[in-house]
Every structure is written in structure tokens, then in C-alpha cells.
Amino acid sequence: MSNTALLVMDIQKGIVGRIAAPDYLPRLAQAVEAARNAGIPVLHVVVGFRSGHPEAADGNKMFGALPEGAFTPEDPDAAIHPDIAPRLDEVVITKKRVSAFAGSDLEMVLRAGGFTHLVLAGVATSGVVLSTCRQAADLDYRLTVLADGCADADEEVHRVLTEKVFPRQAEVTSVEEWTKAVG
Template identity: 90%
Template sequence: MKGSTVMSDTALLVMDIQKSIVDRIATPDYLPRLTQAVEAARNAGIPVLHVVVGFRSGHPEASGRNKTFGALPEGAFTLKDPGAAIHPDIAPRPDEVVITKKRISAFAGSDLEMVLRSGGLSHLVLAGVATSGVVLSTCRQAADLDYRLTVLADGCADADEEVHRVLTEKVFPRQAEVTTVEEWSGTLS
């Protein structure tokens, strides 16, 4: 992570691109487009941080009061769950950091902030599934923590296209620059 020459304060956060989550996205060009963003970042020397949701066996971190995580089936998003694996199209390289979170935001229950601080990373480029989940929660928390933000609108996906549109066109622009994978990748050349 340290020593990248271009945009040394920037990191691409690729969030919740896990097999069982991505399988719910019906858009066939989503993963190829996200792969383009990951490759552009790698080629520009921008760290790619992979954020995943993960729990211990038995989900001791997930309260029954939590509507999202308390309702998970036994074994979901544990080390033994093949659906918890990062999608092979976006597989991390050996030198790329994988952040495991315990809630919706990439910051919740993870060491993300420590990794960012240690790497001198203050500009976060966000992509992932779902726009109304991890992207929204991470964007809001990162803005409150004074990170500079860019959201790759077409690098995000949501089961509800209207919610995705409202977030990327009306909500995110209040706290982040919103652009496309192609436009962002073009700025790195």
C-alpha cells in the first residue's frame, strides 16, 4: 500500500463483492465494469481494499435484535460458507488488504480506519453491493470522519434500481463526487 506513486492518498474500496451477494445482481455487465475499476486502480498504483462481511461460527457478533444479521442462516458468512468468498472475478492479489466487517458499514466492527490511517489514505473511492447498504452506510460514516469521497455510480449495484438512482443522483452528491467507472479510470491514465 505504501509508496504508490499516483494519488498516494487514494484507495479503492471494493465492498461486499462476495459470491452470495453478487449472485443477487441481475446486471450482466456489472462485474466486468467493476473489474475495469479494479484493474485501473492497480495499474495506477492505487491500493485496492476488499471489504467483506464475515462472522465466527455460530454468529456470536450478530444479535437477534439486529433485523439484518440476526436473521442470517446458521453458517452464513463464516469461513466455511462458500458464498462468503470474494467473487473470483475481483479476487484480491496477495498484497491487497481484505477488511472483514461485522455490520453494514465498512467501518463497523472492522479495522478499516486503522488501515486507512496507517497508509495515509484520505480519499476513498467507493464501489460495491448494495448501493442502499454498504455503499450508503460507508459513504455517510466516511463523510462524518472527514474523508474525501468518490462514488463510482456504475461500480455500485442494488436490487432496487430506483433506490440506486436516487442515492447516486440525489443523496451521494451531497457528500461525494459521483462519477462512472470509465470517467474515473480515464483520470488515472
């Protein structure tokens, strides 16, 4: 599994707080711990901007409308949730758009590390997971999506993506099945 990396995406306090399922973070923590125990690097992907949001154009419907100070270094809600906190030796990638690749150095880190298989988890299924899955597939990465390691405010959208869309480009499995396979 030395060519595999687990991408844990947008597990920031202000984003995870929108997910109602109380079992989501403990389940995701199991995946992170299983990866660490198996020697699979965990890469943490966060959305972040400079103060004043110079990277967010006014015309960008999602990011141009952010409140002043949101997802900046001063914003406590931009921090990675403590249940999934990165270890000192784990890479944190900061992105400027929805996809983990957009406005970040993710691809450089993946290529330098020789990673060819990405395991995806995060919030939201219809946001960062979908955008990253599509772009990673176009970049020829082998993909696994942890269906219950992803969450979305719209459960039907989550279901359609994990059952009908993602299987076209990725293996879709559960955290439990994946942890058994890597353990």
C-alpha cells in the same frame, strides 16, 4: 493519488449473485485493474462472522436472522467473487455490520496508510455504499462514488442515492470516467 484507495465492498459470491446486470462485474473489474495500474491500493471489504454468529444479536433485523453458517469461513458464498479476487498484497477487511467501518479495522488501515480520499464501489448501493459513504464523510474523508461500480436490487433506490444523496458528500462519477482520470 498516493493518498487514494479504492474500496471494493461486499463483492462476495452470495451477495453479487443477487445482481441481475451481467455487465456489472466486468465493469467493476475494469475499475480494479485501473486502480492497480495507477498504483492506487485496492482494499476489499467483506462481511464475515465467526461460526455460530456470536457477533450478530438476535434483535438485529439483518444479521440476527442469518441462516446458520452464512458468511462464516465455512460458507463458500462468503468468498470474494473470483472476477474481483484480491491479489496477495491487497488488504481484505472483514466487517460485522453494514458499514465498512462497523466492527472492522478499516479506519486503522486507512490512517496507517495515510489515505484521505476513498473511492467507493460495491453491493448494495443502499447498504454498504450508503453506510460507508455517510460514515466516511463524518470522518472527513474525501469521497468518490463510482455510480455504475455500485449495484442494488432496487434500481430506483440506486438512482436516487447516486443522483441525489451521494453528491452532497461525494463526487459521483462512472467507472469509465474514473478510469480515464487515473490512467
